[in-house]
Amino acid sequence: MDESPSTPSPANAGMVIIGGGLTAATAAETLRKEGWGGAVTILAEEDEIPYQRPPLSKGFLAGKEGEDALLPLPASWYPENNVTVLTGTAATALNPQAHTVTLSDGRTLPYAKVLIATGAAPRRIPFPGVDLKGVYTFRTKSDSLAMKELFTGGGKNVVMIGSGWIGMEIAATATELGNHVALMGLEDVPLSAAIGAELGTVFADRHKEAGVRFELPASAAEIQGTDGVATSVLTTTGVTLPADIVIVAVGVVPNIALAQAAGLTINNGIEVTASLQTSAADVFAAGDVANAMHPFTGAFARSEHWANAIASGKVAAKSMLGQEAVLDDIPYFYTDQFDLGMEYSGFGALTRDAETVVRGSLETREFIAFWVLDGRVVAGMNVNIWDVQDAIKELISSRRIVDMARLADPQTPLEAL
Template structure:
């Protein structure tokens, strides 16, 4: 149904996946009013997942990265302002101030500022060769540094990004040491057995782990990093240090505008914030999920994509809710993994394994009160739809049936 409303204007702050998807959805839904998309970075909206995978590895070119072709924005009359920061919001007068000195009135405002990489204020963290990793520019710099190979690379942080970057650095023939606070990498996310599975993938490629370990300081010569000193005093040689210790939702603007915050910008299931006509989506939003009745903040691609679509529909007054099952994926060496479900509900549960870890082809299920709440398929493609259906059904499934590879996943739902 076309939505003319030509006298209305929508401002979107944050030109990443969530913001650009919202703009595309607005035009797709027939909104004919003004759309301003404000982006602090100088690049057209782009996808981040390839930055730590195929684009970093040189296996994919520039066309793997954009959310939409560059000319889509002009062709669809979207006022895209790159290299421009939104510096203030006045919710009362419905106005946004920009770093350019302009200000924009809005009938609806969407905040999609994403997340910022956490940094470590260590002695030496300002040395050349030390970086966090979030942007296309970070990726291009790191690719230039890693691609010749032969360097000592220390990855601080053994989460998904640290592990993906370790895989890429190793593939280029660099010597990688991965430093992690946990005794087993990823154990908090997927448990010790599966965390050990990912560690063994890396060890087989020569990655060295220092676990249960902290970085105490970074050493250098002539302004360039040369080592990482651990909390136990071990000196690890380093030409490159990547600090990959997670991200924090970027709530600076929302906080200054008086929006309700709790681990991000709080929203209802329709992505409305605590202030009238202001919405939030993507990494920065902590949205009420109808499936659990709890707020969930997700730092994943599918949440930004789906959140952008739902926020656009909500801004148009449609009865839309973000109720998709959370999803993310990772690629490391010869392993492609997809995870669907609710990590908070799965936390602490023993996974049920269908297949074998040794063959690197399996599905892990997590249950809560007899119901499947999360599933992770490793090198078993085209199963995430069935896993999501299993989660959505809330059906109780006996663990023996989940583990029985002779039963098709859709049969589990039909017969149990």
């Protein structure tokens, strides 16, 4: 906790939320639900009211879902609940001592409590040629709209640099829209850093069936172009991949600049307690930007997932109101790629030394995979099997020792383990 003297906030100062994503929307909604009657202001750098990102690489990109799928709260909710959203307005400075935020339009806003929910931004790697026209990153609604226009009609050569969740999802959607996708990444098998090579192969095989070409392991040695426009990517393994569109999807970095300049403790994001309190009084952080102490593991973890934006937005709002609230959810995320639907719960950091147990069939792509450490389930992932997440989370949170044979046996109900 910052022990430096801080000016008490002005009596009429309200709650300020910096960031216009799902975390911000959830926090604003929770403040109202929990009875906060004072001012709530959301500062949203993008020219958009708060929206959620998962559909951007899936249904919205494919043209199967409209704008409504992006909105966690309808546009009418904000005026109806007297929540001010300043779109196109960034916070440029935070002064925890004075309890003020400086806005990009030059104004200064006092706050009683402030939440930093600035999210994350695509990691940028200075590949030669990265500034050519036709090279993109993918994070925002406008990125998705631009890509939708390029993908629609098909026939484009798309080179994806990055073999993580976002790269794989965009590759699937681009392929479904009739484009030719080549994907490279540093792993031998895509997604193996997250779920291991055996399970990553299930996703890779589905992509291969649909025609996705993999160049693995490889990175981009150079993005080549003519007249300032990207035309191909030369991989570090010496392969030239023709490209109309190059997408760099090599992970994200938390948007910490504001917090860092304000002197908050930074540690792989903004370091926060389990109640999402930063090192400065009355300053909270949640969502992709926050590295929170998790009570279950006793370790800091920064989650870059949708469910965490919701869970942490709720906890942050309650903490801002002085309630006892702790972010102790078991981390959860999901993905959809072609006809593979997947949900995952658990502690990725604990899976590194864990044994993998599969219940069901990798061949038919209907299975649950468990990661077991010292006899206890620390993570579970269901693929094309549904309504098992509650049971998986219960297995993890109970910390009970499980029988491996029964865990692998589809006839044994998860609740009976």
